[in-house]
Amino acid sequence: MEIRRLEGIFLWYLVCVFAISANAANINHLNIWPMPKSVSYGYGTLHLSNEFELRTDGSKFADASSILKDAFKRSLDVLRSTHELEFNASKIDPLLVLKGIHVVVSSPSDELQHGTDESYELHVPAKGSPPYARIEAKTVYGALHGLETFSQVCHYNISSRGIQVHQVPWTIVDQPRFSYRGLLIDTARHYLPVPVIKKVIDSMAYAKLNVLHWHIVDTQSFPLELPSYPKLWDGAYSVPERYTFADGEEIVSYAKSRGINVLAEIDVPGHAESWGVGYPALWPSKDCKQPLDVSNEFTFKLIDGIISDFSKIFKYKFVHLGGDEVNTSCWETTPHVRKWLQKNRMNGSEAYEYFVLRAQKIALSHGYDIINWEETFNSFGKKLSPKTVVHNWLGGGVAQNVVKAGLRCIVSNQDKWYLNHLDAFWQGVYSNEPLTNITDPKEQALVLGGEVCAWAEYIDASDIEQTIWPRAAAAAERLWTPYDKLAKDPEKIKSRLSYFRCLLNQRGVAAAPLDGYGREAPLDPGSCYMQ
Structure with a gap:
């Protein structure tokens, strides 16, 4: 009898050791993207009820604008969109059926702003007792991230013809590493229809990106309606390729409901030739159309009107004022501008500084903090407003200098995070670290995060x-996941990223294969998971 008891203990020990080692071995192969801060899981399986429901009792969040309710519906829609469901719950042990998800939000506010708490906890039981998964979050936007993670641990089962949650019980405790996780789209080089922008916003939410940097206007076109100066959008490519003021409001509202802020940009004083189509007085001359005329008070009056209109649409804390790639030779060779420079004892470089700082003051007067491209810091950094965020794009080492000067920084270095560079391979994108050579915790805190850019030439x-x-x-993932959980060798996460790419395809997002250059077609027939 004693021998049998010892044999039983030994077998139990072997099972435990196997389970622990299997858990450790599989943690890097969990198909969740981006990888959460903390994950534990088991080996059971639950089935989602055909009447899977949302419960919010106990939550302080009233959901007056239906942000949570709509997000729950979207989560179910993406889960149910891959196949027709034929699941018969009557043939399953009731304890193996998950009836719904209970979401508890402790803040009553739906304000979305820089620094909004995006943390959440997700718990899925081993058996349906209680028969609900649970998300706890400080804000509704943390709850949205929890719903996205939950959707990624659910899978269609070809045998049961229903949705299952594998590897239960789940306990996930999660929060982002950086508060700014951005994607730039450019509607000046090519117009993007509103439904296309909305699809981009949807896909951002799947990856937990939270800032859409909307580079609205540039040299080539000015597609946005602004009531203060209605002739500005005369600079659009065509009448159909325009955004109404209401379109702008709709894009911001749509993004907010998915936990995404919209950062608007006007790039001054350069990259602004299109402005003068409607208001030619902004051009130094007909032969020299940018930078905007620094000598004309109308230029700054118009910028004030634009930012005033922006403040009615774009509620994010920041506005992007550009400031990059300014060639001042136009000012110095145009007679009336040259005369103004001489009168004010300025050369071209000093006038560039004057323009940028005056534009900053205008933005500050409307309650914005400012983001400027790094050339402004490289040229006259100490004179920038202390409320400036420097947007690094040219090269390495700039972020270090910015934070040493006490200013905040966003990283988008072009060799790694410019997606229009089709030779920026995913391995380099993944390995690009915003805190490179920044070791002081106080300086690290000044790096708000980073942004990938899809310039639209x-x-x-x-x-x-x-x-x-x-x-x-x-x-x-680089911007969300804790540094110590990031793979030092990107190849170790390739299969998980490939899985996420296939998930995007299943959700209707035209994500390209991993291998090869950006947006390259598959090379051969084969499984999505192997490309």
Whole structure:
């Protein structure tokens, strides 16, 4: 009898050892993207009820604008969209059926702003007792992330013809590493229809990106209606390729309901030739159309009107004022501007500084903090407003200098995070570290995060999704997941990223294969998971 008891203990010990080692071995192969801060799981399986429901009792969040309710419906829609469901719950042990998800949000507010708490906890029981998964979050936007993670641990089962949750029980405790996790789209080089922008926003939410940087206007076109100066959108490519003021409001509202802020950009004083189509006085001359005329007070009056209109649409804390690639030779060779420079004892470089700082003051007067491209810091950093965020794009080492100067920084270095560079491979995107050579915790805190950029000289509605995805997902994990959980060798996460790419395809997102150049077509027939 004693021998049998010892044999039983030994077998139990072997099972435990096997389970623990299997858990450790499989943790890197969990198909969740981006990888959460903390994950534990088991080996059971639950079935989602055909009447899977949302419960919110105990939550302080009233959901007056239906953010949570709509997000829950979207989660069910993406789960149910891959196959027709034929699951028969009557043939399953009731304890193995999950009836719904209970979401508890402790803040009553739906305000979305920089620094909004995005943390959440997700718990899925081993058996349906209680028969509900549970999400706890400080804000509704943390709850949205929890719903996205839950959707990724659910899978269609070809045998049961229903949705299952494998590897239960789940306990996931999660929060983002950086507060700014951005994607830039450019509607000046090519117009993007509103439904296309909305699809991009949807896909951002799947990867937990939270800032859509909308580079609305540039040299080539000015497509946005602004009531203060209604002739500005005369600079659009055509009448159909325009956004109404209401379109702008709709895009912001749509993004907010998915936990995404919209950062608007006007790029001044350069990259602004299109402004003068409607208001030619903004051009230094007919032969020299940018930078905007620094000598004309109307220029700054118009900028004030634009930012005033922006403040009615774009509620994010920041506005992007550009400031990059300014060639002042136009000012110095145009007679009336040259005369103004001489009168004010300025050369071209000093006038560039004057313009940028005056534009900053205008934005500050409307309650915005400012983001400027790094040339402004490289040229006259100490004179920038202390409320400036410097947007690094040219090269390495800039972020270090910015934070040493006490300013905040966003990283988008072009060799790694410019998605229009089709030779920016996913491995380099994943490995690009915003805190490179920044070791002081106080300086690290000044790095708000980073942003991948899809500049649109060669991008329009026909190819934007496969240009962005899946490479943007590699950056999304770098910006979300704790540093010590990131793979030092990107190849170790390739299968998980490939799985996420296939998940995007299943959700209707035209994400390209991992291998090869950005947006390259599959090379041969084969499984999505092997490309």
